[in-house]
Amino acid sequence: MSNDLYRFTATEALKRFEDGSLKVSEYATSLLDHIDRHQPTVQAFEYIDRSQVLQQARALDDVPKDKRGPLHGVAIAVKDVIYTKGMPTQHNSPIYKDDQPEVDAASVMMLRAAGALILGKTRTTEFAATVKGPATTNPHDSSRTPGGSSSGSGAAVADFQAPVALGTQTGGSTIRPGSFNGVYAMKPTWASISREGQKVYSLILDTLGLYARSIDDLKLLAEVFGLKDDQPPRALTDGVKGMKFALLRTMVWDQAGLGTRNAMERGAELLKSHGAEVKEIGFPADFDRLPDWHSCILKSDGRTAFRPEYMVAKNKLDRSLVEHVEEAHGYTRKTYLEAFDGVSALRPKWDAIAQEYDAVIVPSVPDEAPGGIESTGSAVFNSMWTALHVPVINIPGFQGEHGMPIGLSLVAPRYHDQALLEVAKVVGEIWESEGGWKSKL
Amino acid sequence: MSNDLYRFTATEALKRFEDGSLKVSEYATSLLDHIDRHQPTVQAFEYIDRSQVLQQARALDDVPKDKRGPLHGVAIAVKDVIYTKGMPTQHNSPIYKDDQPEVDAASVMMLRAAGALILGKTRTTEFAATVKGPATTNPHDSSRTPGGSSSGSGAAVADFQAPVALGTQTGGSTIRPGSFNGVYAMKPTWASISREGQKVYSLILDTLGLYARSIDDLKLLAEVFGLKDDQPPRALTDGVKGMKFALLRTMVWDQAGLGTRNAMERGAELLKSHGAEVKEIGFPADFDRLPDWHSCILKSDGRTAFRPEYMVAKNKLDRSLVEHVEEAHGYTRKTYLEAFDGVSALRPKWDAIAQEYDAVIVPSVPDEAPGGIESTGSAVFNSMWTALHVPVINIPGFQGEHGMPIGLSLVAPRYHDQALLEVAKVVGEIWESEGGWKSKL
Structure with a gap:
């Protein structure tokens, strides 16, 4: 039993720290042992130091009960583009090899x-800005990519190496690994x-991302980070019954493979079978340029x-990033401003559409995780939501032709994060139990 | 003569480093001696270390001529909210007392x-986010504020303690000290x-700011930082003759004091007398909410x-910032998004207005620097431009009732920074020589 401590969600571990049945140092030891066993294959961590983790754990065990924080003892893995005191931050870039800025990011x-x-630093593509995979493999099948750029964070949480983790998203870097790792x-x-x-x-695009194996754990993090809607989210006691969902295939639906096509169909059916209404909608025509605008903003901002x-050290920078700086993309400032202002004008329009529903169901990825770890896959179904600034939650539950996990995303208007978490909880219960995919880890 | 080396602009010093008539270490010594004499009164620097500066200077002198960079030996003071390796970054906050993140900001x-x-770190208001002045005084009159939040950077450049400096602006933190210090x-x-x-x-508001005693020096910095318009700026060989300016008093003109009223009038007259056209314009009515929207965005973002x-350490945070976090302002997310989207929609509208002119002349400040150093003054004439994302340059040349400097700002459409620098150069030549104010420093 004690060998399995590492399998606790954050919420489960917290409960045991609170009732005194588990010490943070025992829990940390179980996680560290598990990580030691799996690191050679999964390679989720870029940096982890056993003695440093245990030192933190013992210090936490020494904190009197009435002085403990809401995340007391919760282990979290941090993507290696986020600063952490006492640990290197290397961005998977030779320019920052062994670099250790002695500062904590706001999130940390x-x-x-x-x-x-703080467990350690997880692998990322270079500066979270390329699609060239790091050494991390998908824990469900080591011949496949875990996605990116938050490769290590997505893989670590799926593989029970951390209950929760931080990622980032500028295109699809949080949601894609969420789907690929289940x-x-x-x-x-x-x-x-x-x-x-x-x-x-x-x-204007970069966003901190969160990983967990349960919505309750995401809610724990959301609370600490101060996510707060105008209206306190209503308690959902009757599952999805009577809820109104929209199903939106998006303007890039032609890039959806069989796995995602099946998941969208099955996801909608399941919600309907549990008493929800699911209405298919499309984007208004003025959203058509959104993918191009995202790309223009991304590459132009990459120059700066x-x-x-x-x-x-130009020679130590990935070719795609050199091209950003040298403006190989050819975008003018005028084109950039059209994209920037164009996306700005779409944001309130999207909010108005989305607020008619409890959530909008959209694809998370084109399909299950592709083979090989060279490329982390496509962000085509994510970048529009990043540009629109809206909250997105990937929910696992479906599977592809090779038995790999596929998730679907729920989307809401801006600053409806708490409400979306509540909806994701009841939807997740259905999709996880009836969607057809179960983690074998 | 060698005592006066510290008075060189960056461009002047560079020329002498290039022709071999001046060593960086000689120049640095002159600056350091001057700073030593004035620091007790002006208090521009939060951190400066003589031996560290001289070590950098000697290392630069050792760089072979063909390996020297475009800013070889140019001394620059850095606002203490910007990270610098080897120096503390303290944000004028007790929470960060003696803190030294070992990382350089992108600008550095x-x-x-x-x-x-890199000379050292200049004094700032707490996190560049309050109007409570640090110990810095106005070098033209030590009983007056140098403005803020880039108090030390503005004062240092005016007082010949550095030829150029970095500031930041979220409301009026770069332009206001520019005007107050001339x-x-x-x-x-x-x-x-x-x-x-x-x-x-x-x-969405924070912007890096630049200080110098000449437009040529700003151009040097702009070049290194890669500011680039779509069109290469045209060389202005005939001064302001034939140029078209707009004069915009803005919706907060009732807050302009006598000094600024006189400066606006004199500034326009001088340009006309040199052959320019100056047309008075007003904001369209939909710009009326801009000041309120800026305030809503600022305070709401301050929460995050x-x-x-x-x-x-809540108890070590300025009361105004505690209020941001506790949402004492009472803004909802809905109101915030109205402000955020409202400003977004105005940006292209402003660009369309401004591109009809070579530049738009607007006030930099309500009046000359007020007495006392407790408050750094008002950003009322700056915050709208910060929100609109447009380039702004303060040009000195005018004076208030007490003989203190007053500047006026030139504004352009977004990404017309290079063009604005060219216009500011010819306008500055006129206002500086005929505006009525001369630095006695």
């Missing part, structure tokens, strides 16, 4: 203040959690973001 | 790569220079920005 500062145990992943409303201390790719590294 | 990384000499100050287009490693107050510090 809040986590520590809440009593969390875990819950949340991209909150843009700028609703401080992104201070998280590597910049595009200011990577200019410092370009000036210091 | 580019400056070092270009061969600049120097050139530039707020470039939002996000046109990476803000990585610069304390976050509001993502300072939540980490609030969780760690």
